Amino acid sequence: MPGDSIEVSKVGKVFGSVRALNDVSLSVSPGGVLGLLGHNGAGKSTLINILSGVLEPTTGTATVAGFDVVSQASRVRRRIGVAGQYVALDEQISGRDNLVLIARLMGARRKEAVARTGELLERFGMTGAADRAVRTYSGGMRRRIDLAASIVGAPEVLFLDEPTAGLDPESRAELWAIVHRLTEEGVTVLLTTQYLEEADRLSDQVVLLSRGHVVASGSPSELKRGVGRRKASLGFNERERFSAARDEVRRMGLVADIGEANFDIDITIASPRDLGAVLHALEERNLGIDRLRLFEPSLEDVYLAHVSTR
Numbered sequence: 001m002p003g004d005s006i007e008v009s010k011v012g013k014v015f016g017s018v019r020a021l022n023d024v025s026l027s028v029s030p031g032g033v034l035g036l037l038g039h040n041g042a043g044k045s046t047l048i049n050i051l052s053g054v055l056e057p058t059t060g061t062a063t064v065a066g067f068d069v070v071s072q073a074s075r076v077r078r079r080i081g082v083a084g085q086y087v088a089l090d091e092q093i094s095g096r097d098n099l100v101l102i103a104r105l106m107g108a109r110r111k112e113a114v115a116r117t118g119e120l121l122e123r124f125g126m127t128g129a130a131d132r133a134v135r136t137y138s139g140g141m142r143r144r145i146d147l148a149a150s151i152v153g154a155p156e157v158l159f160l161d162e163p164t165a166g167l168d169p170e171s172r173a174e175l176w177a178i179v180h181r182l183t184e185e186g187v188t189v190l191l192t193t194q195y196l197e198e199a200d201r202l203s204d205q206v207v208l209l210s211r212g213h214v215v216a217s218g219s220p221s222e223l224k225r226g227v228g229r230r231k232a233s234l235g236f237n238e239r240e241r242f243s244a245a246r247d248e249v250r251r252m253g254l255v256a257d258i259g260e261a262n263f264d265i266d267i268t269i270a271s272p273r274d275l276g277a278v279l280h281a282l283e284e285r286n287l288g289i290d291r292l293r294l295f296e297p298s299l300e301d302v303y304l305a306h307v308s309t310r
């Protein structure tokens, strides 16, 4: 739509005989967060490279911050930040010196560069480590300084390519908080990740890529609602009733998986009606359950439903 921060229309990318992207379309409104999910080689980095002006699409068009990524690439570059797996920082100099250097390269005067750096270090909780060489940083600190480096120029649109890959849960949560704050300030974010929980926490829209195709898109809750299959666990207090119920459930053939632990029968049902039928049948045979748990589909279920069927 006009006014969107990122607009991708039927983008394809071919490398020799490899079709990395096929007819990919998506859009992100200002201040939105789009999570791009997909397996290794799905085409996520290729799309980020096209949107950040590093690669040209083979077919289709894309705009970022209102500018065409091919014909207006330098304007695009001035309005974006890119952080991720391969951001080049000088490992031998301190985090502070890296940020000052980037600000100077972007045209800031020395005083401004120093002030902006101080502000970012403070915000990212990095003041303690600011004057140590980047090579001495932990994985979490390294990711934070990468992210700080990507926003030195106060970008309108931020591309985060697997920003928390390999981080421990605590460092991941810290980074999520930082990204969340940036989005509250109106920065538009396109995030690639293999962590479904990350996409669920941060994104208001998710696009699922598989082998270069968009196979599903929508808000995390829309996508979860679209997964028909749900897990339920039927619990019993005695082995005898549990065993008889398990045989009955198998016989009904309505259920895809049966797992057994602690006299629980874990079933996958295609609809609430199937669950009703199972409970009714058990009740009729005096095999009534003692406990029932229903599990909401996760983004992982969404992912498996779309990706494993292709």
Ligand SMILES: Nc1ncnc2c1ncn2[C@@H]1O[C@H](COP(=O)(O)OP(=O)(O)OP(=O)(O)O)[C@@H](O)[C@H]1O
Residues within 6 Å of the ligand: 015, 016, 018, 019, 020, 038, 039, 040, 041, 042, 043, 044, 045, 046, 047
């Ligand atoms: N420069 C290139 N030359 C040839 N093939 C490439 C090039 N860049 C990417 N590809 C291929 O394009 C496809 C998509 O790769 P891409 O790196 O975009 O996937 P990805 O989803 O980012 O994967 P990962 O999660 O592993 O980073 C892969 O088959 C990859 O091998």
